[in-house]
Amino acid sequence: MVTDQGDRASAADGGPVRHIPVMLAEVLEALDPAPGKVVLDGTFGAGGYTSAILDRGADVIALDRDPTAIAAGRPMAAAAGGRLKLIHSRFSELADHAPDGGLDGIVLDIGVSSMQIDEAERGFSFQKQGPLDMRMSGAGVSAADVVNRAKVSDLIRIFGFLGEEKQAGGIARAIEKRRAGAPFETTRDLANLIETVTPRKAKDKIHPATRVFQALRIFVNDELGELANALFAAERVLKPGGRLVVVTFHSLEDRIVKTFFQDRSGKAGGSRHLPLVTARDATFTPVGKPMVAASEEESSRNPRARSAKLRAGIRTEARSPGNDLSIFNLPELASLARLGG
Template identity: 75%
Template sequence: MVANPGGGSSDADGGPVRHIPVLLTEVIEALAPSSGKVILDGTFGAGGYTSAILASGADVIALDRDPTAIAAGQALVEKHSGHLTLIQSQFSQLAEHAPEGGLDGIVLDIGVSSMQIDEAERGFSFQKNGPLDMRMSASGVSAADVVNHAKLADLIRIFVYLGEEKQAPRIAHAIEKRRAEQPFETTRDLAGLIETVTPRKAKDKIHPATRVFQALRIFVNDELGELAAALFAAEQVLKPGGRLVVVTFHSLEDRIVKKFFADRSGRSTGSRHLPIVHERAATFDAIGKAMVSASDGEAAVNPRARSAKLRAGLRTGAPAEPADLSIFELPNLATLGKLGG
C-alpha cells in the first residue's frame, strides 16, 4: 500500500514500490503466533504476514479476493505443505473458512496492495495508464461504470465521503459534462480531466486526482462495508484469548476499527454528551497501546508505512454481540450494483 503524505491517506497514487509488509514486527508481537495455533490472514497479498506467521510454527488459513494473488501464492502453499491453506474469498466471509474449534488469531491489512497498483491493467493508479477498473476481485461494477453512469449527486457524495475531496462538486460536474460527449475509459483520461478542473499548486504534496481515485476504489470494492463485516465475523470465530490485529491506511478505515473496539470494550453511552447508560460484558480487551503507528525509521524505508495504524484486541469469553452496523455511522451511499449490466 502507498500512503498519501498530505491530509488523509490514499494508496491510489503510488508508483512502483517493492512490497514490504507494514508494521510486521508489531503485527507479529500483537498476534503472538506459535506452534499449534491456527491464524487466519484475511488479506494475503504477497504473503508477507503469512510467511512470518508460518515461521513461528503456527498454521495459516489465508484469504484474498484477488485471483492473481491466489495464483502467485501457490508456491508458498507448496513450500509449507499442510500448514498453509490459501482460499480466494473476501475477508468479510472469513467465518465460512474458520475451523470448527475457532481461531487463535486474525490479521487484516486493509487496502490495495502495491502489486495491484503496479499492474496498469488493474486501473488503480493514474500514474500508469490503463482501463478505469479498480476491481480487486476482477468482477462486478468497475470504476468506469461508476464514473460514466452514476447520478451527479451520487458522484459528489462518493467523492466527499470516501475521498474527503473538497472540490467534489466541481469535479463531478466536469465529469458529467465530459461523459455526455465521450465516456471515460482509462485512468489517465479521468486524471487528466481532474487535473484540468483543479490544477495542482506548487505547494500541493499530492496529485489532484488522488482523493477521487481513492473514493472510487473504496466504493467499487465496498471496502468499508467489507471491513465492518469482517470485524463482526472475527468476533464470532475467535476463541477466548484469540487475537484480532488490524492495520489500516487512512482515517475512514481506522475510524471503523476504533469504533468497533470501543463498542466491544463493554461500555455503552449512546452519546458523548450523556453519562454511561449501562455496562456490557466486554468481548474484546485492548492489547498494548490503543493505536500503534510506524516508526520514523520504517516510514523512511517503506513509504507505505507512513499512514499505517495498528489496533488490536484480545477476545474475551463473553458471547459475541449482534452485528449492528449503526455503531460505525457509515453513509447510506446510493446502490449502484446494476451499473455494469
C-alpha cells in the same frame, strides 16, 4: 495489503517474498503466533504476513479476493507442507472458512496492494495509463461504470465522503458534462479531466486526482462495508484468548476499527447526538496501546508506512452482541448493483 518493496527469505515458502508488509514486527508481537495455533490472514497479498506467521510455527488459513494473489501464492502453500491453506474469498466471509474449534488469531491489512497499483491493467493508479477498473476481484462494477453512470449527486457523495475531496461538486459536474459526449475509459482520461477542474499548484504534495481515485477504489470494492463485516465475523470465530490485529492506512478505515473496539470494550457508550448505550460484557480487551503507529525508521524507509495504524484486541469469553452496522455511522451511497450492467 499495502506493502513495501523488498525481498525476504522464508523457511516456510522456500524462496523470496517480493514485498515486506508494513509493521511486521508490531503485527507479530500483537498476534503472538506459535506452534499449535491456527491464524487466519484475511489479506494474503504477496504473503508477507503469512510467511512470517508460518516461520513462528503457527498454521495459516489465508484469504484474498484477488485471484492473481492466490495463484501467485501456490508455491508458498506447496512448500508449507500442509500448514497453509489458500482460499479465494473476501475477508468479510472469513467465518465461512474458520475451523469448527475457532481461530487463535486473525490479521487484516486493509487497503490496496502495491502489486495491484504497479499493474497498469488493473486501473488503480492514474500514474499509469490503463483501463478505469479498480476491481480487486476482477468482477462486478468497475470504476468506469461508476464514473459513466452514477448520478451527479451520488458522485458528489462518493468523492466527498470516501475521498474527502473538497471540490467534489465541481469535479462531479465536469464529469457529467464530459461523459455526455464520450465515456471515460482510462485512468489518465479521468485524471486529466480532474486536473482541469483543480489544477495542481507548485506547493501541492499530491496530484489533484488522488482523492477521487481513492474514493472510487473504496466504493467499487465496498472496502468500508467489507471491513465492518469482517470485524463482526472475527468476533464470532475467535476463541477466547484469540487475537484480532488490524492495520489500516486511511482515517475512515481506522475510525471503523477504533469504533469497533470501543463498542466491544464493555463500557457504556453514547454521545451528545446519540442515547446512552447500556454497558455490557466486553468481547475484546486491548493488546498494549489502543493504537500503534509505524516507527519513524520504518516510515522513513517506506513512505507507505507513514499513515499505518495498528489496533488489536484479545477475545474474551463474552457472547457476541451481534452485527449492528449502525455503530459505524456509515453513509448511504449509490447502489453498486444499480450501476452495473
